[in-house]
Amino acid sequence: MDLFSNLWLGGATAFLPANLAYCFIGCLLGTAIGVLPGLGPTATIAMLLPITFGLPPESALIMLAGIFYGAQYGGSTTAILINLPGESSSVVTAIDGYQMARKGQAGKALATAALGSFFAGTVATILLAVAAPPLAAIALKFGPAEYFSLMVLGLVASVALASGSLLKALAMIVFGLLLGSVGTDVESGVPRYIFGVPQLYDGLNFVAVSMGIFGICEILRNLESEHERSVGVKKVTGLMLNGEDFRRVVAPVLRGTALGSVLGMLPGGGAMLASFASYAVEKRVSPNSAEFGKGAIEGVAAPESANNAGAQTSFIPMLTLGIPGNPVMALMVGAMIIQGVTPGPNVISDEPALFWGMIVSMWAGNLMLVILNLPLIGLWVRMLTIPYHLLFPAIIGFCCIGAYSINNSVFDVFVMALFSVVGFALSKLRFEPAPLLLGFILGPMLEENLRRAMLISQGDPTIFVRSPLSLSLLVVAAIVLALVLSPSIGRKREEAFTE
Amino acid sequence: MLKIRNGRDFVGGATMVLISLLFIWFGWELDVGNSFQMGPGYFPMMLSLLLMAIGLSIIVQSLVVAAQDEGSETANWKAYCLVILAPVFFGLTLSGLGLAPTMLFAIAAVSMASRYANWRHSIALGLFMALSSVVLFTRLLSLPVSAFGPWVPFVGGP
Numbered sequence: 132m133d134l135f136s137n138l139w140l141g142g143a144t145a146f147l148p149a150n151l152a153y154c155f156i157g158c159l160l161g162t163a164i165g166v167l168p169g170l171g172p173t174a175t176i177a178m179l180l181p182i183t184f185g186l187p188p189e190s191a192l193i194m195l196a197g198i199f200y201g202a203q204y205g206g207s208t209t210a211i212l213i214n215l216p217g218e219s220s221s222v223v224t225a226i227d228g229y230q231m232a233r234k235g236q237a238g239k240a241l242a243t244a245a246l247g248s249f250f251a252g253t254v255a256t257i258l259l260a261v262a263a264p265p266l267a268a269i270a271l272k273f274g275p276a277e278y279f280s281l282m283v284l285g286l287v288a289s290v291a292l293a294s295g296s297l298l299k300a301l302a303m304i305v306f307g308l309l310l311g312s313v314g315t316d317v318e319s320g321v322p323r324y325i326f327g328v329p330q331l332y333d334g335l336n337f338v339a340v341s342m343g344i345f346g347i348c349e350i351l352r353n354l355e356s357e358h359e360r361s362v363g364v365k366k367v368t369g370l371m372l373n374g375e376d377f378r379r380v381v382a383p384v385l386r387g388t389a390l391g392s393v394l395g396m397l398p399g400g401g402a403m404l405a406s407f408a409s410y411a412v413e414k415r416v417s418p419n420s421a422e423f424g425k426g427a428i429e430g431v432a433a434p435e436s437a438n439n440a441g442a443q444t445s446f447i448p449m450l451t452l453g454i455p456g457n458p459v460m461a462l463m464v465g466a467m468i469i470q471g472v473t474p475g476p477n478v479i480s481d482e483p484a485l486f487w488g489m490i491v492s493m494w495a496g497n498l499m500l501v502i503l504n505l506p507l508i509g510l511w512v513r514m515l516t517i518p519y520h521l522l523f524p525a526i527i528g529f530c531c532i533g534a535y536s537i538n539n540s541v542f543d544v545f546v547m548a549l550f551s552v553v554g555f556a557l558s559k560l561r562f563e564p565a566p567l568l569l570g571f572i573l574g575p576m577l578e579e580n581l582r583r584a585m586l587i588s589q590g591d592p593t594i595f596v597r598s599p600l601s602l603s604l605l606v607v608a609a610i611v612l613a614l615v616l617s618p619s620i621g622r623k624r625e626e627a628f629t630e
Numbered sequence: 631m632l633k634i635r636n637g638r639d640f641v642g643g644a645t646m647v648l649i650s651l652l653f654i655w656f657g658w659e660l661d662v663g664n665s666f667q668m669g670p671g672y673f674p675m676m677l678s679l680l681l682m683a684i685g686l687s688i689i690v691q692s693l694v695v696a697a698q699d700e701g702s703e704t705a706n707w708k709a710y711c712l713v714i715l716a717p718v719f720f721g722l723t724l725s726g727l728g729l730a731p732t733m734l735f736a737i738a739a740v741s742m743a744s745r746y747a748n749w750r751h752s753i754a755l756g757l758f759m760a761l762s763s764v765v766l767f768t769r770l771l772s773l774p775v776s777a778f779g780p781w782v783p784f785v786g787g788p
Contacts, residue, residue, distance in 0.1 A: 182771070185771070296639075296688075296691075298684055298687055298688050298691065299639075299642065299688065301684050302642075302646045302681060302684045302685060302688065305677050305680050305681040305684060306646070306649060306681060308677050309649075309653050309674060309677050309678065309681065312673055312674045312677070316670035318670070319661075319669065319670045321660065321661070321669075321670040323657065323660060323670055323671075323674065324653070324656055324657065324674075326656075347713065347714075347717070350713055351709070351710055351713055351714075354706055354709040354710075354713065354743055354744065355704065355705070355706055355709075357744060357745055357746070518746065519744070520741065520744035520745075520746040520747055520751075521741075521751065521755055523713075523740075523741075523743075523744070524737045524740045524741040524752075524755055524756075524759070525737070525755070525759055527713065527716050527717065527736070527737075527740055528733055528736065528737050528759045528763065529763075530717070531716070531717050531720040531721075531736070532729075532763060532767055532773075534717070535720075535721075535724065535773070535775070536767070536771075536773055539773065539774050539775075541720075541721035541722075541724055541725070542721075544717050544718075544720055544721040544724075545717070545718065545721050547717055548714055548717040548718050548721070551713070551714060551717075552714055555710075556645075560638055560639075560641060560642035560645060561638060561639075561642065562642060578673045581668075581673070582668050582672075582673075585665055585666060585668060586666070586667075589666055590664065590665045590666025590667075592665065
C-alpha cells in the first residue's frame with residue numbers, strides 16, 4: 132500500500148539522527164519555554180523561529196513542530212500545577228487539573244495528560260497521513276476562483292470561532308489584509324506603502340510582527356497585573372495510574388481524540404476549540420459529572436486528548452491547502468516560505484521527504500514528550516518557580532536578538548517594537564490579534580488569486596459563483612457568518628467561552 | 631442627541647476608520663485600475679473602504695449597545711515605556727556598542743519595569759544575559775554582530 136511506502140519514506144527522513152536530535156531539541160525547548168507562565172505556543176514559536184533559519188527545510192519544520200507540541204504540553208503543566216494556563220487551550224485543563232493537584236494528585240493529572248495526549252497524537256498522526264494526500268489531490272484541481280473562495284471561508288471561520296465581537300474580529304482580518312499589502316506589488320512591481328524605506332520592499336516581516344503582537348505585547352499586559360505567584364506543588368509524586376484510573380479515562384480519551392481530530396481540521400479551529408468542546412461534552416455524558424470542577428480525572432483526560440489531537444490535525448489544512456487555520460499555523464506557513472517551500476497541495480508531490488518526514492516526526496515527537504515530561508517533571512517544576520520579574524527581561528532580550536537575526540538588520544527590531552504598541556493598543560480596545568495575523572499571512576495569496584480569477588473571467592465577478600465548488604465554499608462561508616450573527620448562537624458562543 | 635453607550639467600542643471603531651483613511655491617504659498615488667485589470671491600488675483601496683464600513687458599524691453599535699461592566703485597569707506607564715523603549719534602544723546601539731553592553735543596559739533597564747525589581751538583581755540579570763547571548767549568538771550561531779562595538783574604547787572592534 133502507498134501509505135506504508137510513504138511512511139517508510141517519512142521514517143527515513145524523520146529517523147535520521149540529526150532530525151531526531153532537532154525534534155528532541157524542539158520538544159525540549161518548546162516545553163521549557165511553554166512551561167514558563169504567560170508564554171503560549173504562539174509566542175514560543177515566534178520567539179524561537181529565528182533559530183531554525185540556518186537549518187535545512189526538513190529539519191527546521193521538524194524542529195518547529197516539536198516546539199509546537201512541546202509548548203502546547205508545557206501549557207498543560209502550568210495549568211495543572213499553578214492553575215495558570217499558559218495558553219487558551221489549557222484553560223479547561225486548569226479547572227480539574229488544579230483541583231487534582233490540590234488534593235495531592237498532581238502526578239496522576241500530569242500522567243493522564245501525557246498519556247492521553249500521546250494516544251490522541253498517535254491517532255491524529257495516522258489521520259493526517261491518511262487524509263492529507265486525497266485532500267491535496269482535490270486541492271490541486273482548484274483554480275484561482277476556488278482558492279479565493281476557500282481563503283474567504285477560512286477567514287470567515289476564524290472569525291466565527293474567535294471570542295468577542297464579530298465586527299471587531301472582521302475589522303482585524305481586514306486590517307491584517309491591509310498590512311499584508313505593504314511591499315512590492317507582485318504583478319506590477321510597484322512599491323506600496325513603502326515610505327522610501329528599502330527594507331519594506333519585501334513587506335513587513337511576519338516574524339517581527341508576530342513577536343511584537345504576541346511576545347512583547349503579552350509582557351505589557353502581564354506587567355499591568357503583576358503579582359507574585361507561588362507554586363503550590365513543590366514535589367510531584369505518584370505518576371502511575373492504577374486500574375481504576377485507567378477504566379475512568381479510556382472513554383473520555385477516546386471521545387476527546389475523536390472530537391479534537393474533527394475540530395482541529397476546521398479552518399479557524401485547532402486546539403482551543405477542541406479542548407473547550409470536549410470538556411463540555413464530557414461534563415454532559417460522564418457518569419461522574421458531579422465531580423467535574425472538583426478534580427475529576429475525566430476533566431483532564433478529555434480536553435488534553437482533544438487539544439493534542441486538534442493541534443495535530445490543524446496541520447491538515449495548512450499542509451494540504453496552504454491555508455493556516457490558527458496563528459500557530461500562520462507562523463508555520465511563514466516558516467515554510469522562509470525556507471523556500473511554497474505551502475499548498477504541491478508540497479506532497481514536490482517535497483515528499485519533507486511532508487512525510489514531518490508526519491512521522493510528529494509521532495516521534497509525541498513519544499518524546501511522554502518521556503520528557505514524566506521523568507523530568509521535577510525539572511519543569513523548578514522552572515515554574517522562576518519569578519516573572521527575572522523572566523520577562525530575558526524574553527525581551529531574546530526577542531530583540533531574534534528579530535535582529537531575521538535579516539541581520541535592526542529594522543525588524545523596530546518593526547517588532549512598533550507592533551507591540553499596535554497589539555497593546557488593540558487589546559486595550561478589545562480587538563483580538565489572532566485574526567489580524569491570519570489576514571496578514573493570507574493577504575498576498577488572497578489578492579493574487581483574486582486578480583488571477585478576474586483576469587481569467589475578463590473582469591466578470593460571476594466567476595466566483597459560476598464554478599460549483601467556489602459557489603459552495605462561498606455559501607458555507609455565508610452560512611457560517613449568518614449563524615454567528617444570529618443572536619441565539621451568539622449567546623451560545625458566549626456561554627461556551629465563559630465556561 | 632446620541633449618547634455613546636460604549637466608550638471603548640466608540641474609540642475602537644474610530645481607530646479603524648482612522649486606519650482606513652491612512653491607507654487611502656498613503657495609497658492615493660497607486661493606480662487602482664478596474665476589475666479586469668486591477669492595478670496595485672485596487673486591493674488596498676477596496677479593503678480600506680471595507681475597513682471604514684466595519685469601523686462605522688462598530689461606532690453605530692457603540693451608540694446603541696451599552697457596555698458591559700468591566701473592572702477598570704490600572705495603567706503602568708513606567709512599565710510600558712521601559713518595555714517598548716528597550717527594543718528601540720537595542721536597535722539604535724547594537725552596531726555601535728556591540729552585543730554585550732547593549733544587552734547589559736537594555737536588560738538592566740527593562741527589568742526596572744517590574745514592581746519587584748531591585749538594582750542588584752537587575753545588574754546580575756543584565757550581566758548574565760550579556761554573557762549568555764554573546765556565547766550563544768556570536769560564538770555558537772555566529773550572527774554578524776560583535777560582542778563590543780566601535781563605541782567601546784580599547785576593546786571595541788570596528
